[in-house]
Each structure stands twice: as structure tokens, then as C-alpha cells.
Amino acid sequence: MTIHRLTLIASIAALGVATTGCAGYRESRGYILDEQLSQAVAVGTDNKTSVERTLGRPTFTGQFSDNEWYYVSRETSTFAFRNPRVREQSVLRIRFDAAGNVAAVERTGAEKIASIDPYGRTTPTLGRRKSFFEEFFGNIGTVGGVGPGQGGAPGQ
Numbered sequence: 001m002t003i004h005r006l007t008l009i010a011s012i013a014a015l016g017v018a019t020t021g022c023a024g025y026r027e028s029r030g031y032i033l034d035e036q037l038s039q040a041v042a043v044g045t046d047n048k049t050s051v052e053r054t055l056g057r058p059t060f061t062g063q064f065s066d067n068e069w070y071y072v073s074r075e076t077s078t079f080a081f082r083n084p085r086v087r088e089q090s091v092l093r094i095r096f097d098a099a100g101n102v103a104a105v106e107r108t109g110a111e112k113i114a115s116i117d118p119y120g121r122t123t124p125t126l127g128r129r130k131s132f133f134e135e136f137f138g139n140i141g142t143v144g145g146v147g148p149g150q151g152g153a154p155g156q
Helices: 003-020 035-039 048-055 132-137
Strands: 025-030 068-078 085-096 102-108
Touching: 035 048, 048 068, 048 085
Parallel strands: none
Antiparallel strands: 025 068, 068 085, 085 102
């Protein structure tokens, strides 16, 4: 074998080893939703106990009320060192009335995913923009003064 042929074989082998780390993979997270079981939950028939026996504990409950249960599943795929991409998502929301009976069953998917793009290193806020000097010198004379809500006798 010539030196060129050995160099070519070694470079192909090195390229093969280097690209094996770039393989993609799929990952499932959250609740694995069984369509038959989720279809079995009926409005007006089931209650919290029967839903928990059928589907198990929810992924999370409502932030303001325990009468909303969410079952969330997501499947992502990642290639090499890129950020994961959502391939499928399903959210099963079960709402209960005050007595604990199922009032509504809603299903949504990946269309509800919100994309949030950070804006540089600053966060835009509402209000007036002040320059450096307005920020720096703006509090002169207010230190030690009695303002609204800081106490002191009326009329002082």
C-alpha cells in the first residue's frame, strides 16, 4: 500500500468516528397518553377519583384552582449539538366543577407552543427612559425626605 492510500483510509476512518457523535435521537417526556383511556373520560359521568384511577395523577394542576388537571406529553428530536425540536405535543386538560365532576375535556397539540425570542442583553420595559445622568442625579434631595406612605405627622 502506498502512503497516500493509507492516509486516505485513516482520514475516512477518522471522519467516520467524528460523525458518530452527530447522530440524532428522539426523546419522549411527560405523560404517555393512551388514546383509548383518554377517550373514556366522559363529561358529567366521571369525577376526580375515577379520572385518577383511569389516567393516573396529572402532570400538573391549575395554578389558581385544583379543579383543572393537565396531562402533558412531548416528543422531541435532536441532531448533533442543536437545540431540541418539538415533533409532537399533546395536552389533555380536564376541568372539574365545584362538586368534583368532569365539566370539560379539551385536547390541544403543538399549535399552542409559544416561541419566545430573547432581545439581546436588555429587557424592554414600559415607562419613561432615563439617561445615565438622570438616573444618577435624579434622587438628589429625596434622601431623608418624608414622602407618601413613609410616616410622619400630617402637614410636615
